[in-house]
Amino acid sequence: MFKQLRFAFAQALENIRANFFHTFLSILGIVIGVAALVAILSLIDGMEKYAKEQISSTTDLKNIMIRTETHQTINNIRIRKDSFAYLNYAAFSALRENMAEKATGFLFTQQNSGLSLQDKPEPLAAVVTGIAPNLPETEELAIGRKFLEADFNEKNKVAVVNHLLARQIGAHSDPNKLIGKSITFQGQDFNIVGVLKAGKAQAPTLFIPLIFIPETVLAQSPPTCLLEAKAVENVAKIKTETEAWLKQHYPKGKADFEVITNEFRVDQVSKGFLLFRIVMGLIVGISVLVGGIGVMNVLLISVTERTSEIGIRKALGANKKDIMRLFLSESITVSLFGSLLGLTFGVLGTMVFIPIIKAITKVPFQAAYTWNTLLVIMVIAILVGVVFGTYPAMKAARLDPVDAIRRE
Structure with missing residues (x-):
């Protein structure tokens, strides 16, 4: 099972390399959405940290x-x-x-x-x-x-x-x-x-x-x-x-x-920032949704271009699960690729924003990068890959091997 998954992801990486520019343009929505999400989450985490420090300095929480x-x-x-x-x-x-x-x-x-x-x-x-x-x-x-x-x-x-x-x-x-x-x-x-x-x-x-x-x-x-x-x-x-x-x-x-x-003050701040985090996350999520449609588009084109290959694989013994696994792996890989690019651009973006914020507000504010943010990005990447990759994978798996081989 592990060997099959490793082979599927290797194939997915090879396909991305072969069509890098096309893949990048198709997942640009994911890149932008994830970059915005990383920037927003890290800035909100930094704001929450700063607010708690201010509360701690003015009100002894102990x-x-x-x-x-x-x-x-x-x-x-x-x-x-x-x-x-x-x-x-x-x-x-x-x-x-x-x-x-x-x-x-x-x-x-x-x-x-x-x-x-x-x-x-x-x-x-x-x-x-x-x-x-x-x-x-x-x-x-x-x-x-x-x-x-x-x-x-x-x-x-x-x-x-x-x-x-x-x-x-x-x-x-x-x-x-x-x-x-x-x-x-x-x-x-x-x-x-x-x-x-x-x-x-x-x-x-x-x-x-x-x-x-x-x-x-x-x-x-x-x-x-x-x-x-x-x-x-x-x-x-x-x-x-x-x-x-x-x-x-x-x-x-x-x-x-x-x-x-004084614990309620910290709870109030945490709840307020959680609400802000959810609202902004939903707004930015629209870009991620657009990126997911881009992933589906890439895979549907890939199914069309590789119809003969799918037919040959099925003729040589590959079953529906193998074909599904191949295209879902490619979908998840493409989503992870876009998410990692978005993560990189998001971090770089906050590094640009922070000095501007400090210059305007004169506040010693810093973005906070947490494992929670990284976990959110990973979950989004996998969900987008699975959700938007399922239909193309099912379409590929349902192809009749004889008809698939005949298509050019």
Whole structure:
């Protein structure tokens, strides 16, 4: 069987070589269609890759947010619940310890409040953020330190201020002046141990350990939990584990908490590009269809020109399957030949298009060549060869050997 197929494809290649220019013109539709398809798919893949990179850079896909649902909707009216569960520092620690997939993260709540500072009679105001177990890594220190585990265990009243609060206090030129000073919040004195560098914050902010925020305040302004997985692949599993833990430890876990991830953004982008890929593929497919008709035309001419040869083959013992195999092999070979030419021209075309796109858009965009694109091209080539080669092959196979030999 393998030897017969190899012989059939060898014959097909010989026929293409003998009528190269005629074959090339006949399959020009396939060449153009495949070239356009390769260019479009590679450009769309590049666009999708660029879009995902932009989403990843602006939205951390590894984040899982746990937020308390403080409101409910009744008759399309949103009202605040009388009571609801929330996470405190003890619950947050227990949640992290019970996770099979370890994740970093923090628990925080914010409120606007007045402050007072030693040796400064003017009133101060800031966003007071109770946080545990530490500030996020994105908050960089100008001087001092962040929170330590010992601060929570020993209940040390320490605080970190951002650059805007330091400026309000009047110590932005020399943050060292703030270290060791006491700042008062709701009657509690906190020792300033760190000052943050200038960042994206738009308001003066005071950070204190979450354990010093009274439970009455937490009940009114429930903390938000932000977990970060080590890899994007772990996000779904951590989300499932978190939802199961909340359901187990809180009677109304599902109703009182919302677990949010950013995976849907990537899904939305992927679905949008998939739709675009399908629509453009169908439009370009018209050229491939025209190319398939060209293949059928080549084979029908070949059947007419080789009628005597077919008759001799049948007279020498070739059956219908052998003749069918011969012409289908030739059809597939012609389609593959056209597809490979189209693939080459498509890749070369994108190499020309990319610099033009970059020059116009000023975007660091690159085409993406994937195995999926190559697989699509191979499948198209085989399908075109089989679909448009079947009728000519059947016509050749049905020829009567005696009548075929008599024809000139």
